[in-house]
Amino acid sequence: MTDDEKFMKEALKQAKKAYAIDEVPIGCVIVQNGKIIARGYNRRNIDKNTLAHAELSAIRKASKKTGDWRLEDCDLYVTLEPCQMCAGAIVQSRMRRVIIGSMNPKAGCAGSVLNLLQMQQFNHQVEITRGVLEETCSSMLSAFFRELRQRKKKPAKSE
Numbered sequence: 001m002t003d004d005e006k007f008m009k010e011a012l013k014q015a016k017k018a019y020a021i022d023e024v025p026i027g028c029v030i031v032q033n034g035k036i037i038a039r040g041y042n043r044r045n046i047d048k049n050t051l052a053h054a055e056l057s058a059i060r061k062a063s064k065k066t067g068d069w070r071l072e073d074c075d076l077y078v079t080l081e082p083c084q085m086c087a088g089a090i091v092q093s094r095m096r097r098v099i100i101g102s103m104n105p106k107a108g109c110a111g112s113v114l115n116l117l118q119m120q121q122f123n124h125q126v127e128i129t130r131g132v133l134e135e136t137c138s139s140m141l142s143a144f145f146r147e148l149r150q151r152k153k154k155p156a157k158s159e
């Protein structure tokens with residue numbers, strides 16, 4: 001297993017935490033010097049907060065840990081391609097590299113809809129690695145949405 005796969009597995013563990021609380025399963029870890037310094041998972045519904053994306057929560061924790069808003073020597077692993085908000089924060093934090101599990105053709109901003117991570121007009125560009133453990137990442141998402149559709153079809157038993 002490569003290091004990228006090893007850390008993506010850790011991001012997947014975070015995604016599972018989101019799955020367990022009925023959130024869209026997206027997970028993220030931030031790595032510095034070969035060590036995980038921050039973790040995050042999507043909590044948008046439970047926190048009732050647009051800002052509660054996995055990446056933002058991990059960035060917040062990483063900055064708290066390092067005592068610096070700059071994360072220049074850090075790499076961010078995320079199970080789904082970042083949205084425009086998170087991609088913006090990633091550029092702002094000067095992250096070195098972003099490693100993505102599955103792409104998000106309808107909303108992703110690391111090459112799908114836009115590539116905010118590599119705009120020459122901005123003062124910072126981020127290296128991107130795509131498709132790490134892609135199968136596992138995307139099948140977790142499709143399983144989640146399949147379950148969600150089935151639950152909506154059937155009348156709820158006891159809620």
Ligand SMILES: [Zn+2]
Nearest residue numbers: 053082083086
């Ligand atoms: Zn986001």
